[in-house]
Amino acid sequence: MTTSHADSRTPALAREAVLYTLPLYEMARMRAATCPRRRREGAFADARPDGTLRWVNQFFHTRQLLGPQHRQVVTPNNDTLYSNAWLDLSQGPLLLEVPDSARRYYVLGLLDFYTNPFAYIGSRTTGTQAGRFLLHGPCWQGEAPAGATAIACPTDAVWLLGRLLVDGPDDLPAVHALQDRIRLTLPDGGDPVRAYDVGMQPNEHLGASPQQVRRYAEVVNRALRENPPPAAEAATVQAFAALGLGAACEGVPLDDAQVALLSAALEQVLAELARPMPSALGGGWSLPVEIGASFGTRYAERAQVARNYIGALGMEEAMYIIADCDAHGRSLDGNAPHELLFPAGQLPQVGAFWSLTMYDKGDCMLVENPIGRYSLGDRSPSLRYEPDGSLRLHLGAVAPRDAARHGNWLPAPAGPFYVALRLYVPGEAHLGKTFSYPSIQPAEA
Structure with missing residues (x-):
């Protein structure tokens, strides 16, 4: 970026920019960490051990209730099994089919790439009977297939995170059978699974060093291009371009002043977020x-x-x-x-x-x-x-x-x-x- 916007580069704007864009970074990081490298049939999305290709539009189901031996997440629940899928709707909509859960509690939560939980499929909202849902991105126009309910997604990248109730270890086979009957297909019934470059490694972490700041901008700028903000927030995001953040800034290196401002803002924001206010x-x-x-x-x-x-x-x-x-x-x-x-x-x-x-x-x-x-x-x-x-x-x-x-x-x-x-x-x-x-x-x- 040029220095003509130097007067608009302020610590207050940098803090606002980090608060606004941090969820995009965290979603990209979570996608890299949880999106499967292997298909259920065994094929790897990327032959390189350090490659960043992953399979999207595919469910990954946990099969065990979490116990002390599972240490991937803190404060885990011991009540449900998880069913997880990262969706890419940029190539068109997907058809989601859910089975009759026989009155068992379940929920499939849908998060946009800004972490808004914009919709739920499951016991509370759509019932426990079998159903079909057409998930589509913000730019898609068309008609849902017969018998399917259309769900408009605010961004093309969506995290589907489901929870299915388990009544103890003896109940696991029944829940596994339900998980296996939750299906994603193309509207014509075709296979939706494809390789997608998540662009990150699972072990990347957020920080305020110059190298981490530049990496933060790379991740966020790609996310803003692929998942534009709502129209009502476009002007807010446009102001961040002075700091090197925005879809139009993708591929443009940050200058030293931008790095300094974003580094200070990241350090400040991370310290603030480490002090939750329950x-x-x-x-x-x-x-x-x-x-x-x-x-x-x-x-x-x-x-x-x-x-x-x-x-x-x-x-x-x-x-x-x-x-x-x-x-x-x-x-x-x-x-x-x-x-x-x-x-x-x-x-x-x-x-x-x-x-x-x-x-x-x-x-x-x-x-x-x-x-x-x-x-x-x-x-x-x-x-x-x-x-x-x-x-x-x-x-x-x-x-x-x-x-x-x-x-x-x-x-x-x-x-x-x-x-x-x-x-x-x-x-x-x-x-x-x-x-x-x-x-x-x-x-x-």
């Missing part, structure tokens, strides 16, 4: 992230979610409530027994299910334990309710002395821990933040 709900509980159907112009919030919770569902589909301290504000530690009492009639209010999952605070992973129990919830066959209908859960590294309470024991590490209360299809009391979450209390050994 919403306090009382009793030591907090809501780390609130996601709606679209972030709109809330670019700082969008960047926060992209950096720390990318792929999280919107609140109407799921809420994730966290507690890491007891009723007195003391950090939870598995060496001291604790209990959580849901009074009669005051259990979580959900349209699908709820679960409480235990995590080691040191690494944010599930906790290895002798009974292989990582979560408890409304589907847990071991739960025993009190005579008055209340539910008392026991949290600690050592099992309760009373053997009758073992079914309500959620094993903790012998050290600091936190728990996550997941609410799938939460009720109005949760969405409106009027639900009274019970405090975690010290308990007798």
Whole structure:
């Protein structure tokens, strides 16, 4: 870029540009990390071990419930299997077929390349019966095939991230069968899978060094060209060209002044995003992230979610409530027994299910334990309710002395821990933040 726009190069603009574009970088990085290199039939998209070709328009299904041995993501759930597909709609629409899930809860969330969760297919929105959906990009014009519902996608690059409920290990074969019947095809029934250059390596990380800043601009500029912003935001993005960011800036090296401004902005923004501001709900509980159907112009919030919770569902589909301290504000530690009492009639209010999952605070992973129990919830066959209908859960590294309470024991590490209360299809009391979450209390050994 020339220096004629030097007067418009300001730290404030650089910060705004980073907040706006950071989700694009994070989505590109996530695509490189999770888009499959091999087809199910075994063929590699790229013969080079360090190549960046990947297969798009193909599902990749996890087949096991996550446990302590799975360490790819932090605070993993132990309730669902994931079904993941990266879509490229630039060559035309795709037809998605889903089977009848026999009333089993599932959701296929659709995220545009700016991380907006713009649509859901599944139990809450489209039902559990079989269905056909035509997914198309913003520039496509045409008619959906007979019997298919058209879903307009804001960008040509889309991340489809699904979750299917599993009721324990014995239920896995049934869920595998459902996963295998979720199909992507071309509208004429042809094979949609093709090799696509994701342009990144899975191990690339965001940083503020000059080299990382230049790499950031390369990734973001390509993403802006392939996935233009909404028309209402075009003027905002056009202003970033003074900093070397924009579709028209692709292939144009940053000058030293641009590198300096973007480096300072990245350092500032990354420090800000490392300090999440959860919403306090009382009793030591907090809501780390609130996601709606679209972030709109809330670019700082969008960047926060992209950096720390990318792929999280919107609140109407799921809420994730966290507690890491007891009723007195003391950090939870598995060496001291604790209990959580849901009074009669005051259990979580959900349209699908709820679960409480235990995590080691040191690494944010599930906790290895002798009974292989990582979560408890409304589907847990071991739960025993009190005579008055209340539910008392026991949290600690050592099992309760009373053997009758073992079914309500959620094993903790012998050290600091936190728990996550997941609410799938939460009720109005949760969405409106009027639900009274019970405090975690010290308990007798």
